[in-house]
Amino acid sequence: MDRQFTDNLYPVRQTMYNESMFENHDQQICHMLKHSPEKGLDMLIAQYTGYVWAIVSRKLESYSRQDAEECASDVFYAVFQKRHTLSESRGSLKAFICTVTKNKAIDYARQLCRRQERYIHTPPPDRACEQDDLVAKERNHQLLKTVKKLSPADAAIIIRRFYLGMPIRQIAKEMHMKANTVSQRCVRATARLAQLLDKEDFRND
Amino acid sequence: MIENRLEKWMDSFSREQAEDLLQDIEVNTDRRLARKIGKMTRKRLGFAAQKHRPRWLIPIAACACAAIICTAVPPVRAAILDLFSRFNAQVYMGTPQAQRTAIPGVEALIQQPEQSKTHEVLLGEALPDWNEISEARAASGYSTFDASQFKWLLDIKPGASEVLYDGGNTLMVTGALQTENPLPFYAPYMDIPETDQRLSLNGATFTYKDDSGNTQTLHGVCNLQIFDEEASSLASNGEERVANTGYILSKGEVPFVAEFSLLTQTAADGTLDTSSPWTETTLPERVVDASLTLDINDSQVDDMGSIGKIAQVSFDISFDASESSTTATDVMVGQSISLTGSSIVTLNYSGSYFQDTFTCANEELSLDGMALDVTQVDQAFDSLTVYYTLHLPPDWSDETADAFLLNESGHAGLFFLPVADGAELDSCSPWMVSRNRRESE
Numbered sequence: 001m002d003r004q005f006t007d008n009l010y011p012v013r014q015t016m017y018n019e020s021m022f023e024n025h026d027q028q029i030c031h032m033l034k035h036s037p038e039k040g041l042d043m044l045i046a047q048y049t050g051y052v053w054a055i056v057s058r059k060l061e062s063y064s065r066q067d068a069e070e071c072a073s074d075v076f077y078a079v080f081q082k083r084h085t086l087s088e089s090r091g092s093l094k095a096f097i098c099t100v101t102k103n104k105a106i107d108y109a110r111q112l113c114r115r116q117e118r119y120i121h122t123p124p125p126d127r128a129c130e131q132d133d134l135v136a137k138e139r140n141h142q143l144l145k146t147v148k149k150l151s152p153a154d155a156a157i158i159i160r161r162f163y164l165g166m167p168i169r170q171i172a173k174e175m176h177m178k179a180n181t182v183s184q185r186c187v188r189a190t191a192r193l194a195q196l197l198d199k200e201d202f203r204n205d
Numbered sequence: 206m207i208e209n210r211l212e213k214w215m216d217s218f219s220r221e222q223a224e225d226l227l228q229d230i231e232v233n234t235d236r237r238l239a240r241k242i243g244k245m246t247r248k249r250l251g252f253a254a255q256k257h258r259p260r261w262l263i264p265i266a267a268c269a270c271a272a273i274i275c276t277a278v279p280p281v282r283a284a285i286l287d288l289f290s291r292f293n294a295q296v297y298m299g300t301p302q303a304q305r306t307a308i309p310g311v312e313a314l315i316q317q318p319e320q321s322k323t324h325e326v327l328l329g330e331a332l333p334d335w336n337e338i339s340e341a342r343a344a345s346g347y348s349t350f351d352a353s354q355f356k357w358l359l360d361i362k363p364g365a366s367e368v369l370y371d372g373g374n375t376l377m378v379t380g381a382l383q384t385e386n387p388l389p390f391y392a393p394y395m396d397i398p399e400t401d402q403r404l405s406l407n408g409a410t411f412t413y414k415d416d417s418g419n420t421q422t423l424h425g426v427c428n429l430q431i432f433d434e435e436a437s438s439l440a441s442n443g444e445e446r447v448a449n450t451g452y453i454l455s456k457g458e459v460p461f462v463a464e465f466s467l468l469t470q471t472a473a474d475g476t477l478d479t480s481s482p483w484t485e486t487t488l489p490e491r492v493v494d495a496s497l498t499l500d501i502n503d504s505q506v507d508d509m510g511s512i513g514k515i516a517q518v519s520f521d522i523s524f525d526a527s528e529s530s531t532t533a534t535d536v537m538v539g540q541s542i543s544l545t546g547s548s549i550v551t552l553n554y555s556g557s558y559f560q561d562t563f564t565c566a567n568e569e570l571s572l573d574g575m576a577l578d579v580t581q582v583d584q585a586f587d588s589l590t591v592y593y594t595l596h597l598p599p600d601w602s603d604e605t606a607d608a609f610l611l612n613e614s615g616h617a618g619l620f621f622l623p624v625a626d627g628a629e630l631d632s633c634s635p636w637m638v639s640r641n642r643r644e645s646e
Binding site for chain 2 (some may be wrong): 041049050077078082110141174193
């Protein structure tokens with residue numbers, strides 16, 4: 001959490017809600033969103049723009065930065081509108097926001113593609129993805145379990161690269177590594193993951 | 206190549222799986238980007254621009270504001286604390302009428318709309334945008350929609366019970382969807398093992414004809430009316446809501462609150478277009494015949510974006526929009542507050558915060574000749590807005606004046622603290638200072 005940023009946002013009345021009232025920052029954000037919505041929104045944005053932007057900028061990389069910014073804003077708008085139903089006890093805000101962001105970004109890409117379809121050939125949907133729920137759930141479960149078998153640093157690189165869609169340079173910055181190192185580790189970790197998935201008879205169709 | 210597939214597989218991770226995956230991952234926020242996205246979001250929500258408080262001006266602004274607010278509405282503090290600071294329109298309308306503590310000023314604005322006897326429920330492929338939705342589902346790795354599992358949605362009967370329109374930017378419609386199977390709608394919000402399905406009310410559209418006969422569409426959100434204490438109550442941890450499934454089933458309805466902002470980004474064809482300019486509108490001051498459409502999402506796919514949309518319910522309502530209007534009061538019009546002496550003032554000289562370079566400086570300036578003229582005070586059911594004209598000292602250069610006034614709204618200039626009976630309201634309760642218009646001469 002960038003404390004400096006948050007403090008800058010509400011220097012005057014921050015003490016209204018003592019941080020010790022909350023077990024974690026998500027709980028504080030949920031509380032503020034319900035009871036002091038504007039401040040809650042600011043805290044939400046300060047805390048989660050990094051995640052939202054990583055996903056949005058990857059999914060909308062073929063479109064303008066303005067489109068990506070609007071999509072990111074749309075995510076926070078949607079979460080804000082649902083603030084009364086947010087509950088930290090139902091799972092972390094981080095997972096919720098990332099899931100919402102993925103869906104919004106895919107939806108945006110679809111809309112933007114539709115706008116430009118006169119110029120861009122839209123490939124038909126990948127029929128291989130049309131699996132039934134159970135198979136997809138099982139596949140995801142297996143994938144998740146296997147990612148966790150990697151070393152913590154390799155797993156972190158894989159998650160940042162393929163779930164959040166972060167570029168190598170940003171991963172390097174976040175993990176205090178050289179870009180080359182991250183790039184190499186990413187290749188190796190992906191190969192290792194493929195090997196582990198193979199061993200476990202992973203269904204990759 | 207596994208790289209290509211990994212991203213696609215991970216895109217279809219559920220919230221629970223994402224939870225597990227992201228446990229130890231922290232991503233830093235780019236401060237400038239957050240400010241920009243924050244600004245866009247605040248604008249869309251109708252909030253005032255983020256205030257970047259020039260601390261040297263606090264004493265001046267506090268004095269000015271104390272004078273404005275306290276004189277504007279004399280027995281202010283009790284009234285403000287009783288209404289504005291504790292009032293939240295979403296919570297108020299999200300609580301069944303029988304359970305909420307009535308606030309006369311708000312109740313006076315609420316109408317019982319008339320409703321058409323007919324309605325329409327569209328399911329799956331009957332939806333006008335179904336091709337895109339089903340393609341997006343497939344592209345995101347979700348299973349093909351099975352209409353047979355959701356056929357029961359076609360038996361839903363919608364009804365509107367209340368409309369709250371303040372004559373300004375707020376429009377809310379409450380009502381209920383009658384159904385023998387209401388539990389799936391509560392499932393996204395609380396643990397309900399009695400149902401396998403999880404449905405959410407998501408988007409809402411409000412379509413009406415303006416005075417020129419053109420169709421106008423407002424895009425809004427819809428939520429379960431979650432504050433019904435009989436349908437669910439807060440668990441001992443104070444966070445989780447626990448469903449009273451017996452009550453929900455016996456009631457046989459899904460109460461909803463649809464909320465619309467009249468600050469819209471609408472394309473010429475009435476669809477939501479985020480690249481369109483923001484336009485502020487009001488409903489015509491007459492009986493408005495409108496069509497209300499509520500989207501139903503499969504929460505197991507997506508309870509917010511339209512990827513999860515599986516059905517929509519439409520029905521017509523009408524109500525008298527002329528009965529609601531923002532109350533304008535001229536109590537303070539014409540009053541001028543002069544500032545004198547000198548103060549250190551924060552100035553933003555060039556560019557904007559979001560550009561790569563800008564110059565920010567604290568300079569001691571004479572404030573002689575600076576004056577605030579209050580031009581209008583609007584009192585709505587949930588807000589008090591003070592409009593003012595700011596006269597700058599005549600000896601300030603254009604450059605200083607430009608640097609003092611907003612170059613990125615909210616980053617410089619004056620800001621206000623609401624003070625009533627000698628106490629800052631912010632210290633008593635959450636409070637929003639609304640700055641809707643900024644003028645200078």
